Amino acid sequence: MAYFERVGECAFRATGHVSGAWDPDTQHIAPALGLLTHAVEADRDRRRADHLVLSRLSFDILGTVPVDVVEIRVEVIRPGRTIELVEATLSHAGRDAVLLRAWLLQTRDTTGLRGIALPAIAAPEDLPAWDPTTVWPGGFIASAEVRRHQVEPGRAAFWVRTPIPLIDDTAVSRLARAAGLLDIANGMTVRAHPREVAFPNVDLTVHLLAEPRGEWLGFDTAVCFGAGGTGFTSSVLHDVHGPIGTMTQALTVRPG
Template sequence: MAGAYVGCGHNGAVTSGADSAYFERLGATSFRATDHVGGAWDTATQHVAPALGLMVHAVEADLRSRRDDALVVGRLSFDILGTMPVDVVDIEVAVVRPGRTIELVEARLGHTGRDVVRLRAWLLRPGETSHLAGSAFAALPSPDQTPVWDGTSLWPGGFIGSVDVRRHLHEPGRGTYWVRSRVPLLAGEQVSPLAATAGLFDIANGMVVRADPQHVAFPNVDLTAHLFRAPAPGWVGFDTTVSFGAGGLGVTSTVLHDVDGPVGTMSQALTVRPVSAPSAPR
C-alpha cells in the first residue's frame, strides 16, 4: 500500500494523503478508488473519467517495463461495459499486436472479476515532423478569457466537485470550456501529462448538455480519442458538440486542446433515454 503523499493537482493546489488522490495503489495491479471519483449519474458509483486516466498510466508503465524506446500513444479507444462502485479495481495489460514501430495494446479494468472498461491503444514510433506540423482546428479563447462555471450546479458527485471549469455555452449541446483537476490521479506516483489529461476526457459528455439530466439520461458507452501530439500539463480544452437522433442514439464530438492549441479529437457514443429520475441504468 502506498504511503502518505503530498503533491499538487493541475492548478498547483497542495494536497496530502492517499484520500486526496483519485486512486491509491494497493498492489501491482490493484487500486482503491477514493470519494473523489464519485459519479455524476449516481454518486455511489464511479465517474469513469479518472479510471480511464489510470488505465493510460498502466499502459505507459507496461510499455516502460518492456522496452526502452519511446513509442507514443496515437489512439485511445475505451469501451465502457458497465458501472462500478467506489471500490477496489484491477487493471491488466497485454500486447495484442507487437511490433518494432507499431503496437496495439489492450488494458482491462475490472471489479470483483468483472470487466468494466476495456481499452485498446495504438502505440506508434515518433518522428521529427515539426516542419509539417499544423492543424485547421480553430483556437479556443484562453482559460483566462473564459468565464468560471460551477459544474456542481448541474451535476453531483466527488469527481465534478474536484475540478475547475471555465465555460462558454453557445447553445444547449454546443460550447467550449477548459477543465483542470485539483486532485492527483494516483497517490504517491508521478503520472504523465497524457494520463492526467485522459483522466478528464470523459467529462465532455456533461459540460454542454442538450437536455436536463433530471429528465433525460444520456450516458456514453464508449470514448475514443485520436491524438496528433502529446498534451501539455495543466488546463484541458474542449470544443464540444452534442447531437441526439430521433431513435435513442447520440454522439458527443470534441476537439481536444491544451493551452498551446489543438491536440486531437474525441467522440462518445450515447444511449439517450427519457427518464423520470436522474439515473442512468445500464
C-alpha cells in the same frame, strides 16, 4: 487525497473523489480512463526504452463500477518495432468493466509537415468560471475546475483542470493525467437536463497529435441527439498552445 490509492501491484482503491455524476455510489468513469492510460504507459516503459507514443485511445465501457477496489491487466495484442496495439482491462470483483485498446507509434520529426486545420478556442483566462455542480452531483465533478463559454444547449468551449492527483504517491504522465479528465466532456454542455433525460456514453475514442502541455485541458464540444435513442458527443481537444486531438463518445439517450 488522490482519485485512486494503490493497494497492490495492479490493484487500486477509488476514493470519494471518483464518485459519479449519474449515481454517486458508482464511479465517474473519467479517472478510470486515466488509470488505464497510465497502466499502458507503465507497461510500455517496463518492456522497451524507445518511448512509443499513444496515438489512439479507444475505451469501451461495459458497465457501472462501484466506488471500490479495481484491478488492471495489460496485454500486447500486436507487438512491433515501430507500431504496437496494446489492450488494458479494468475489472471489479472479477468482472471486466472498462476496456482500452491503444495504438502506440514510433515518433519522427515531422515539424516541416505540421498542419492543423482546426480552430483554436479562447484561452482559459478569457472564459468565465462555471460551477458544474449546479447540474451534476458526485465527487469527481466537484473536483474539477471549469471555465466555459456556452454557445447554446449542447454546444460549448470549455477548459478543465483538477488539483487532485490521479494515483497517490505515484507520478503519472501529462497524458495519463489528461485522460483522467476526458470523460467529463459529455456533461459540460448538456442538451437536456439529466433529471429529464439520461444520456450516458458507452465508449470514448480519442486521436492525438501531441501530448497535452500545461494543467488545463480544453474542449470544443457538441452534443447531438438523434431521433432513435442514440447520440454522440464530439470534441476537439486543446492545450494552451492549440488543438491536440479529437474525441467522440457514443450516447444512449433515455428520456425519463
